[in-house]
Amino acid sequence: MEFNKHIIYNYLKEIGLSDSLATYLNLITLSIISLVIIYAIDLFVRKIFRIISVRIAKTSKTNFDDILITNKVPTNVAHLVPVFLLFELIPVIFYDFEYLKNFFTKLVLIISILLVINIARSILNSLRDYLKKLPRFKDKPIDSYIQVFMIFAWFTGFILSFAIITNQSIWKFFTALGAASAIIILIFKDTILGFVASIQVSVNDMVRIGDWITFEKFGADGDVIEITLATVKVQNFDKTITTIPTYALISDSFKNWRGMVNSQGRRIKRALYIKTTSIHYLSTQEVEKLKEIQLIEPYLSTRQEKIDQFNTHNNIDKSLLLNGRNLTNIGVFRKYAQSYVENHPAVNKEMMIMVRQLAPTTQGLPIEIYAFSSDKRWKNYEYVMADIFDHLLAAIPHFNLEVFELSTDFKVLNSNQ
Structure with missing residues (x-):
């Protein structure tokens, strides 16, 4: 195994190069070869995943797989293969450079975490696009639910990345987080308020996409076109867009005309x-x-x-x-x-x-x-x-x-x- 890792190094030594120069040239050569191989494998795997997913989409009766392709879910999943291969090649490439091996090992692990989060995001976006086409979910604030999940996903990814970089236990991070909780709450006050408000708006069915609402405080009088974790967008009848903080829907008074629309007059x-x-x-x-x-x-x-x-x-x-x-x-x-x-x-x-x-x-x-x-x-x-x-x-x-x-x-x- 050691011979394979030094095959280029041994060749360079045989042609008369110094030990130091042969070591660095071995590193550079292996890095270039590995990157070319990984790039080629990435292109090949993406093409294979694309062909397979398109064939499955053509034969299936549902359009959900078409939405998955549109949101590049197969492409994002295909990236996992070259990333895993790169993780396996790092010990070979940086065999003589322990500090670089540790650095790039951590870097690839963090990239893997980001890639998994990106895959989760593309799947959730596909699910959102699919559900919005169903009549029973058309007026639901699906974007808010996805944003809540993504906040937890990014928070988890941040914790794991922090643990990888610092070689510290996750529990130590939570201990430090508890000490700084007051500052965190102050920084993310609007996000927390939006999160709570989004849940209350959804549970109490206060506003749906498509509802006509009047909110005099913000000058809004029109149809709700988007409900997210932080904001609610209203297209007024003059075609202007008014953005209202989500938490304002539970802290202030507004008029929802849904009852009139659903009535007979x-x-x-x-x-x-x-x-x-x-x-x-x-x-x-x-x-x-x-x-x-x-x-x-x-x-x-x-x-x-x-x-x-x-x-x-x-x-x-x-x-x-x-x-x-x-x-x-x-x-x-x-x-x-x-x-x-x-x-x-x-x-x-x-x-x-x-x-x-x-x-x-x-x-x-x-x-x-x-x-x-x-x-x-x-x-x-x-x-x-x-x-x-x-x-x-x-x-x-x-x-x-x-x-x-x-x-x-x-x-x-x-x-x-």
């Missing part, structure tokens, strides 16, 4: 402000005039009949409209608005429909429309809501009502202040 909740001075009791002539409106004619006939019966039975003096029971223009308009919204073809009839009166304000009396559009798409939803309020705004004068607006004098006074 999108809520319409908007009010018309009626000028209070335009509200009054309806006279008999006004009631008869309003009966021309087909949508509320049955209601007015039935309601007026009951009111007349009540007033007659109780001998109410109707010379003053205030006496007894009466219809008001605001009440009839509210009934009209209720009937109109209930009959609107774009409103979901299975969900709540309500036209209600809110507390009076300095801007008038709010009449709020509360209903749900069947079409949840933003553009169509806005069209439905505008269509309803276009009609109601145009209908208000027919009930001798007025919409509240700031007077010109008030606007001028307010602008001069």
Whole structure:
């Protein structure tokens, strides 16, 4: 065995070179030959692994092996063969240089650790790409899980590399790590917070990829496109990208519109402000005039009949409209608005429909429309809501009502202040 390690050295000695020169030339020659052999073997093994993996991918029914090839898993695994061969050749190449043999032995071991981590990363990336194509995993934060695993993988690789370089026990490293834990926590505070937040977001199902969220603190209003260990990326409706720290999702308040998207309608909740001075009791002539409106004619006939019966039975003096029971223009308009919204073809009839009166304000009396559009798409939803309020705004004068607006004098006074 010793002869094989010194075959070039012996030849150099025979041709008359000095011992020192023959030793260094032996080292250089063996190094060059070994590198050429290892490079050739690496190319050959990679080609073999590539051919085998492609053939397996063509015959298999799943596309997971295709994803493995795309993420270079066979190529990375093939690198293990030349690295193992290099590890075996180091004692031969550096037989006469003990310190170099120890150095390169440690170097190859560290390279092996990095290579294994790289193989694990490429496999996890392949698994991520495969799962994201499945409907049940499409909206899950798979990137966060992979990043958590890779943190542990790199941490383990760092510990093993440290033990190899220092020739120290791993337990001694953990002892030193415990003493410096406060500094480590301070340095990796954001990573630790992101790790904890990522787990809570996933376990509590707070956010999924594809969810529409509104986060006013960060100016985010759009769809979640990526969830990682440290950040959540939101593509706003103006196509800008907002990056939110993951831990902010559990420390601050935000709105997730998933419930609306998964429901059967999108809520319409908007009010018309009626000028209070335009509200009054309806006279008999006004009631008869309003009966021309087909949508509320049955209601007015039935309601007026009951009111007349009540007033007659109780001998109410109707010379003053205030006496007894009466219809008001605001009440009839509210009934009209209720009937109109209930009959609107774009409103979901299975969900709540309500036209209600809110507390009076300095801007008038709010009449709020509360209903749900069947079409949840933003553009169509806005069209439905505008269509309803276009009609109601145009209908208000027919009930001798007025919409509240700031007077010109008030606007001028307010602008001069």
